[in-house]
Amino acid sequence: MKSLCLGAMCAVLVLALSLGSAPAAAQSDVDWDTVKRIWNTLTVEEQEGYNALMEEIRIATTPSRSPLLTPGDTCGAATPEIGTIPYADGSDTTGQADDYNLGADGTCAGGGSQFGGTGTGPDTAYLVRTDLDCDVNVNMAPPAGVDMGLYVVTDCAALAASCEGVDDAGGGGVAEDVGFSATAGTDYFIITDGFNGSSGPFNLTITETTATGCTLVPVELHSFSID
Numbered sequence: 001m002k003s004l005c006l007g008a009m010c011a012v013l014v015l016a017l018s019l020g021s022a023p024a025a026a027q028s029d030v031d032w033d034t035v036k037r038i039w040n041t042l043t044v045e046e047q048e049g050y051n052a053l054m055e056e057i058r059i060a061t062t063p064s065r066s067p068l069l070t071p072g073d074t075c076g077a078a079t080p081e082i083g084t085i086p087y088a089d090g091s092d093t094t095g096q097a098d099d100y101n102l103g104a105d106g107t108c109a110g111g112g113s114q115f116g117g118t119g120t121g122p123d124t125a126y127l128v129r130t131d132l133d134c135d136v137n138v139n140m141a142p143p144a145g146v147d148m149g150l151y152v153v154t155d156c157a158a159l160a161a162s163c164e165g166v167d168d169a170g171g172g173g174v175a176e177d178v179g180f181s182a183t184a185g186t187d188y189f190i191i192t193d194g195f196n197g198s199s200g201p202f203n204l205t206i207t208e209t210t211a212t213g214c215t216l217v218p219v220e221l222h223s224f225s226i227d
Helices: 007-018 023-029 032-039 044-061
Strands: 087-092 118-128 134-141 148-153 163-167 176-182 188-195 201-208
Touching: 087 118, 118 148, 134 148, 148 176, 163 176, 176 188, 188 201
Parallel strands: none
Antiparallel strands: 087 201, 118 188, 134 176, 134 201, 148 163, 148 188
């Protein structure tokens, strides 16, 4: 792996570079908290250099995957979540494709903690719809060493413009929360995504922060015909 040490990134990159012969450890061992703390102080060249290094590590450590879409791998393949609130589920982004990149699409319209590396890892998508207008909170908790971000959108083709909120403030193993006001009958896509290529398992919880008693309801199938 090519040696790379740029300005303030030196302290962060030393460990990653030392793992050149064993890149599988890099995602869990890099000090993500330090990366986020200094990210916005870096030059564009320093950010690009760091991302290039982490992309090398991500490619080297991402398991091969089937060309067939895994349910939830994209918004179009997202399985509608149905049930009472609070709702809980668990999944894993390991081996998934990097279908969505909030950072490349712009700044989340709904606000929240966002960085240049937000959304540059493998991702999964949940589709939810409520039966009543209500305020909900989504919590995504990864294990230690896995640094993931969370955002909620209504249009996966326009992530930033339709973004209800994003949270990528925490480092590896830190839970992220996004709260938003759900309009009954509206489709919301909850996207769990990696920061700078990080991937791994997570637990997802949806709770209501108002007192309407709203629930997650079925999403109608699109009609189709066969000639």
